[in-house]
Amino acid sequence: MSALIFLLLAALVLAAALTVVVHPSPVYSACALVVTLFLLSVFFVALDAQLVAVLQVIVYAGAIVVLFLFVIMLLNLTQTEPRPTAGAPLVAVAVGGGVAVVALVATVLRRVAPPGTPVLPAGFGDTAALGRRLFTAYLLPFELTSVLLLVAIVGAVGLAKRRP
């Protein structure tokens, strides 16, 4: 991907992600989240990971955020939320977020491959390669994730069925 397109996309993603956080209306925040996730999947396509890109759209943009919107509309959260403009919570969030970003960037920079590293192996990122890794090298985490989801489902049903 050429540097120009990358910078343009990066600026768009940042703008959308900022909108999620700072926009006063919950519906607009959710819509901006969809845009953010969709643009992230464009990055995945550019990185030769077509499967991850499409899954990102199906799972996050297409299912999870729709449920966010569903809840926002069902509760009819039309009035905007008051937000803290100063004080201890804001400082705490700013410091915590800053430290997290610095740590993340530092970690990523340490793991960037030196120039001259061979290009990706053939079949990188395609469905067969990813599936094979998932069901061999990462089988245990994969199965544990499904148990995690099952726990969430059982919990949701249990909460919904409880009589006061």
Add this chain to the structure above:
Amino acid sequence: MTPDVAIAAAKVLFALFLALQVMGLGVFFERKVSALIQDRIGANRAAIFGFAGLGLVNTLVADPIKFLLKEDITPAEADRLLHFLAPCASLVPALATFAVVPFGDVLEVGGRVINLQGAELSVGLLFVLAMASLGVYGVVLGGWASNNRWSLLGGIRGSAQMISYEIAMGLALIGVVLTYNTLDLQEIARAQGRLVWGWLPAWGILYQPLAFIIFLVAGVAESKRIPFDLPESESELVSGYFTEYSGAKHLMFMMSDFVEVVLVAALVTTLFFGGWQVPYLGRDGFHFPGGATLGLPSLAVVVLQVTAFALKVIAFTWLQIVIRWTLPRFRYDQLMRLGWQGLLPLSLANVMISALVVLLVERGA
């Protein structure tokens, strides 16, 4: 513009053109088939120099002009930006899906071999699901941004319905993927060119009959048409999520409904009815069972394939419109029960059976 870019653009434009043409025909069917079923004459008022063309002039010329010239009203209390964006968010994903639907095998021109598919995506089938899941936003945002109780109810119903039926739809497709071992729609269409017992074309419906029924039902539900038109249900919600839309924006919502109908028809054709396959037609001509052959040039083969694809898609569009005018609307709880307690277990069973059969066949071979 390099030749490669020009060819890619031409392919995408042709896929779009095909989709929109069949959509226009779908609108015509809607007006005339409904009239036939209800023992009426149907649209026949508009005419150009006395030529009404069985109502074609009415549905394909007069109606669009009427829509475009009507006043475009945005309610005073509506959210202007989202009210404007919702019709686009509804139409664009539906049209974008046609990019991965193959409409022919390969065209050989001047030493080039052109794959007749808009975008050659290795995860084409998942792309279809991704775009289908994005289509929900038009409905939800249209319902919310209109600031109208009926619209909001329609939008909420639409989001719940589309998410519920997407699950059954996706699981039905897993059976197809297990059968063909690929996510590329062009590869799936090519695999259906084989013959069983030397004479029966190996179309998907032979291997996945249950998946076909689940996919068709879920597809009709995804396109929010009767008997699944709860999001708009005229008799209770005025017009549901697009009550507050008029003029060109209303036209866009209607178009996306019909484009989705054509899309379901195109996917059913590609996955279960051989796509562009004409029985016994190979790249160099016909090879009939029994040994008779008929050689054809590449261009003639492609024309036959594209025509066959278009005819199949038109047939399934027609079928969906007949379904629409034959069945009454479900009640909301019936809709949810059918989705979660009917189609979902069936599609899970289909996945298990397909996986078992594939495993046994591979062991046996």
